[in-house]
Amino acid sequence: MISRIRGKLAEINEDSALVENGGVFYEVKVPSALAERLKESGKVGQPITFETINFIEAGERKTYLYPRLVGFTDPIAREFFLLFTQVQGMGVKKALRSLIIPIKDIAAAIENRDSTKLCSLPGVGGRLADKIIAQLHGKTAKFALSREDEALAKSGNKVSASFEEEALEVLLQLQYNQSEARRMIDSALSVKADISSSEELISFIFKNEMKSEPLRKGA
Numbered sequence: 001m002i003s004r005i006r007g008k009l010a011e012i013n014e015d016s017a018l019v020e021n022g023g024v025f026y027e028v029k030v031p032s033a034l035a036e037r038l039k040e041s042g043k044v045g046q047p048i049t050f051e052t053i054n055f056i057e058a059g060e061r062k063t064y065l066y067p068r069l070v071g072f073t074d075p076i077a078r079e080f081f082l083l084f085t086q087v088q089g090m091g092v093k094k095a096l097r098s099l100i101i102p103i104k105d106i107a108a109a110i111e112n113r114d115s116t117k118l119c120s121l122p123g124v125g126g127r128l129a130d131k132i133i134a135q136l137h138g139k140t141a142k143f144a145l146s147r148e149d150e151a152l153a154k155s156g157n158k159v160s161a162s163f164e165e166e167a168l169e170v171l172l173q174l175q176y177n178q179s180e181a182r183r184m185i186d187s188a189l190s191v192k193a194d195i196s197s198s199e200e201l202i203s204f205i206f207k208n209e210m211k212s213e214p215l216r217k218g219a
Contacts, residue, residue: 001054002069009048012039015096017071019048028052028071029092031099031152038073051078053085055092070096077103077152080143087128087135091169094123099152107143110136122155123166127199164189166198167205184209 007021012035019026028050050071057066072078080103085095098121109117110133118129164185171181188204195201
């Protein structure tokens with residue numbers, strides 16, 4: 001696993017950085033507010049070190065899997081993110097979008113069992129907030145003591161996903177391919193158009209698939 005990458009910051013975009021090391025260019029996904037700060041501080045063209053995590057992004061088919069890097073300039077942020085994404089339903093992309101308040105405040109909400117605070121994060125509904133608290137309570141106290149008070153993601157940034165996209169990400173993590181996942185989502189929404197959250201959509205898809213499973217077995 002690539003846990004750190006050091007080189008020249010060749011380019012910075014809204015949610016990614018391009019790092020040049022020995023003539024090889026590495027694309028690193030970064031939280032949107034961190035990307036903005038790096039750009040505004042004139043870091044492009046300067047040496048930089050990212051603390052990184054590897055993840056796999058699914059393509060259109062199950063066999064198309066793409067290795068990706070997500071990076072932070074602070075090792076504590078990397079450590080928290082690695083823990084945060086261990087929660088079922090909290091994928092890398094959703095987690096990157098959710099960091100609109102400082103990590104210390106997210107950690108404090110977990111330790112204080114403040115699900116209302118967690119629900120204010122993009123893509124985090126009541127059910128996911130409860131999972132985060134259940135799985136991480138007692139493990140994030142040290143992050144709540146951090147003195148870093150800047151959020152890593154921009155609130156309401158353009159890459160914020162709809163609940164359909166969040167449900168798609170969950171299904172891809174569960175090893176459905178893009179076509180299967182979109183069929184399941186479209187089928188669910190055609191039957192129940194008033195679905196308004198990714199949690200509700202995934203629950204309805206599960207029920208829908210359970211109903212059709214006996215038919216497939218009897219075919």
